[in-house]
Amino acid sequence: MSEPRKRVAILISGRGSNMSALIEAAKAPDYPAQIVGVFSNQPDAGGLQVAASHGIATAWRWHKDYPSRTGFELAIADVLKLWRPDIIALAGFMRILTPEFTEKWKGRMINIHPSLLPLHRGLHTHEAAIAAGDKEHGCTVHFVTPGMDEGPTILQARVPILPGDTPDTLAERVLAEEHRIYPEALALVARGAATFSG
Numbered sequence: 498m499s500e501p502r503k504r505v506a507i508l509i510s511g512r513g514s515n516m517s518a519l520i521e522a523a524k525a526p527d528y529p530a531q532i533v534g535v536f537s538n539q540p541d542a543g544g545l546q547v548a549a550s551h552g553i554a555t556a557w558r559w560h561k562d563y564p565s566r567t568g569f570e571l572a573i574a575d576v577l578k579l580w581r582p583d584i585i586a587l588a589g590f591m592r593i594l595t596p597e598f599t600e601k602w603k604g605r606m607i608n609i610h611p612s613l614l615p616l617h618r619g620l621h622t623h624e625a626a627i628a629a630g631d632k633e634h635g636c637t638v639h640f641v642t643p644g645m646d647e648g649p650t651i652l653q654a655r656v657p658i659l660p661g662d663t664p665d666t667l668a669e670r671v672l673a674e675e676h677r678i679y680p681e682a683l684a685l686v687a688r689g690a691a692t693f694s695g
């Protein structure tokens with residue numbers, strides 16, 4: 498008998514195009530994960546409606562309603578208790594998580610970042626890659642550790658930076674690769690073929 502599919506909660510802050518890529522991938526009967534809920538720190542995140550339209554449970558808690566990062570994370574934890582995820586996939590979730598939260602989910606929480614980490618952590622990565630004169634740019638799926646945009650790499654994809662590229666044209670080329678590798682990386686983690694080390 499095949500292994501039960503791993504339960505995945507996705508955390509978003511915005512439009513959720515990577516979330517959509519994961520939802521689509523999980524529709525395949527042989528995909529090793531199912532999406533059990535989508536959470537946002539932004540009440541108006543477009544991805545919440547998209548997830549609901551697929552019949553997926555959604556929830557939001559506005560981080561500004563909480564006096565501290567820890568208080569907000571306790572609210573996230575309460576939601577996660579209902580959904581009982583095995584894995585958390587951050588998909589454009591633009592909040593820094595505390596070391597306590599990342600430690601609790603060590604090896605079971607993954608993130609996608611629009612750069613070839615360790616290059617260009619943080620925001621505005623496409624501008625940064627062009628400004629640095631890089632010949633290539635890309636995206637990385639990695640396990641989450643306390644440092645922002647750090648942690649062991651699961652998959653990376655590269656794209657060329659072309660003459661005349663703007664941050665927008667480059668972002669579009671990278672995003673297509675994000676949508677390709679995030680479902681692949683989640684499948685690796687769900688199957689136990691990619692595990693956290695070091």
Ligand code: GAR
Pocket residue numbers: 509510511512513514515516588589590609610611619620646672675
């Ligand atoms: C994506 O490009 C993702 O890689 C990035 O935010 C965007 C979210 O778009 N994440 C980060 O920068 C995390 N450090 P989406 O909501 O359409 O998936």
